[in-house]
Amino acid sequence: MFVHLSGAVAARAANLWREIEARDEDEYDDEDDQQDQRFGSHVGLLLGSTTRIIPPPDWAAAGMGDIIPAMFQDTNAILDRLNPAQLRAVTTVDGPVLVLAGPGSGKTRVITHRIAYLLGEKHAPASSVLAVTFTNKAAREMVDRVRLLAPYQASQLTIGTFHAICARILRREGAAIGIAPTFTIADDDDQAAVIKRVLKELNWDEKRNPPRALLSRISAAKSVLIGPREFATSASDYADEQVAIVYGRYQEALAAADLLDFDDLLMSLVNLLVECPTVLERYQQRYVHVLVDEFQDTNVAQYAIVRRLGAGHNNTCVVGDEDQSVYSWRHADIRNILNFERDFPGTRVIVLEQNYRSTSTILRAARKVIAPNRQRKEKSLFTENEAGERIVVFEAYDENEEANYVASQIERLAAGQGLRLSDVAVMYRTNSQSRVFEKLFLRHRLPHKVVGMRFYERKEIRDVLSYLRLCYNHNDVTSLDRVINVPPRQIGSKTLADLRLWAARMGVGVSDAIETLATGQQTQVPCPISARAQNALAEFGRTMSVLRRASRELVVARLLDQVLERTGYAEFLKDGTEEGQARWDNVRELLTVAEEFSHYDPESSLAAFLEDVALAGDADEYDASAEAVTLITLHAAKGLEFDVVFIAGLEEGICPHSRSVEDERQLEEERRLLYVGITRARRRLFLTYAARRSQFGEAGARQPSRFFQDLPKDLVQGTARAVQGRGRDWTRPSAADRSSPTSPVLGGSRPSHPAPAPALVEPTAAAPTVFRPGERVSHPRFGQGVVVSVERRGDDQEVTVAFPDLPIKRLLSSLANMKVLA
């Protein structure tokens, strides 16, 4: 997520910083600070970037209250413009509360206003509030918005992701249960590397014991707080016994390397709270008010944390929507929502049912799509918004035509000028679908950005970070393995094997063994490594020891310089190829991240940097300000909203995904995924699918998604057969589908190539607001204007409007959201 600091957030932070620096620091007297002393050391914002941009105690000293206009501190502003349900959710602060928040119902608003209410009206010390989110982005947004409402105290809040909060507490208190304070966090790749090492040691075949499958079993166990020992005792069949063996070894390997994986962060915190009552008590006392966002996505371990921390004062408020639970494959457990009322006696349940986001057409469609799910609480979502346009369903000949159609539609809508590209998103089930959109958007010269190419998963970034991790935690053998021969240093697998053997014989870590070689110490155990390889290792060891020393003296950015220089990595990357250049550019970007990190808080440690980077997600990447179409998976789109949404690839096997069609529960999740996608749209929704699609290089016929059956026809426009057939079972191919692509249902012969997409021909009666020349209108962005002329565009209107001091605008009635003024 750190990258994202380089965007708008960074700019804003930099401004605040400058303003703060410009002020005197003599008004220091704050009571929050005293509060904090009382509660022991400061946790602060666990937000990574924001935390360190503004060191907590300085906020008050800096007189931030003067910077923010006084009106925001008014309690009225906090409770103003909330509907009755929202108001109850904000002001019910004694006792447990379960908020069921439908899409677009003002959930974030409720949470931020609740916090502001606690601080401003109930005079709760900020340090007594704990707010947990799932993404850094959500946490950051929360801080930003609370800051507007309660500028003084915002910095004293504990707001962060589950994992960030756990990591922070464990780093400080973990020693009590044997966790080194210098632990580093193992990501997916590290996990795989450790498992593979374990398999190798056991002499097990990777083919018969796929590391991914093993990891998934282990992760599932950790998610429900089953440790390796317990797993072994309860293993009931042979497969489980196998897993148990690997699980045990895996944990040992992690522990030896002072590594915690993501699941460990959660499970270890629970262990800590269970085994150390004094620690538990301290945190329970501190956190009087606990809030949890996206509660439907919590797993058992996270729920245990919430239960325990919240047990002190019993003011736990959770917000969620089981219809938007799309991470069960990551062990999120919807039952947490159901169990909440049971586990927190006296829970008040508040349902937010009014949708402020979408047209009633879109909301109706969404309700119909989600309705067949059995695992849900019945809700009655409603909206006072207008009906808006019908939903467009489009059948493309293949994935190229699909992307071409989407591009053309976006161009058409953008030409109407009411629509900015940043208000458009194209969503799909799998990341691989993005490729064809990128290709065609490039051809159309349509600006776009793909959310999800994970910056921190790139080889070069991981390599460089591994060097940093190795500086901080020299037991981190995963990182050592990664970089010991990158760039090539003549250290191959044989040398490494000998090195491990030798280290084991001496009873020391691999890094220590290298150190021994580097300093030329004599050893009791003879070294089985060739002189040449010994030299190579010694050289590497000396480099690392220099860097390790540097890591204690330099800020992260300067340390990075040293790493790139002294390891030869910079030179290694700059090999003259285009790819090398691209990789180097990525490293430069990481350097920029580090620069910002060091600049905003020179005191911040390498540990903090590594933690931020390890816990950084990449939905964070999403930058709403760029003038470009967003390409994004349905999963990553959760929590976002756009004026216009295209959901592509709605075919059997893709959505629902082929791996999900066997299982009823998984099918329900696919349905929720589509529901999430639909409810992202504010004004217009396009659903597309392809009759043929190439996947894995193989072309094949496709059937429209079964979910089309649940889409009421009167909400849809378009000729696509998915919405023409009556009660047809799409899961079974019809005679027509099996025939050639020129079958009549497809509307006669279709060119196989970039066909001009059939426009939205159906003139329908459902017209949006009708404008007439001479009328005075108001536009949300341009203000008041006068209609010059009007032209029909299918069932839409292109309205030419003159606004004072602005060039004449041509706007599409359906998009511009203009109102006629009396």
Add this chain to the structure above:
DNA sequence: AAAGCGTTTATTTTT
């Protein structure tokens, strides 16, 4: 030790 070549496999991925 490193480069080259055929084989295999293919969701989603808040952290």
Add this chain to the structure above:
DNA sequence: TAAACGCTTT
């Protein structure tokens, strides 16, 4: 298609 992996050759 493409990337990741393991085996073979240089």
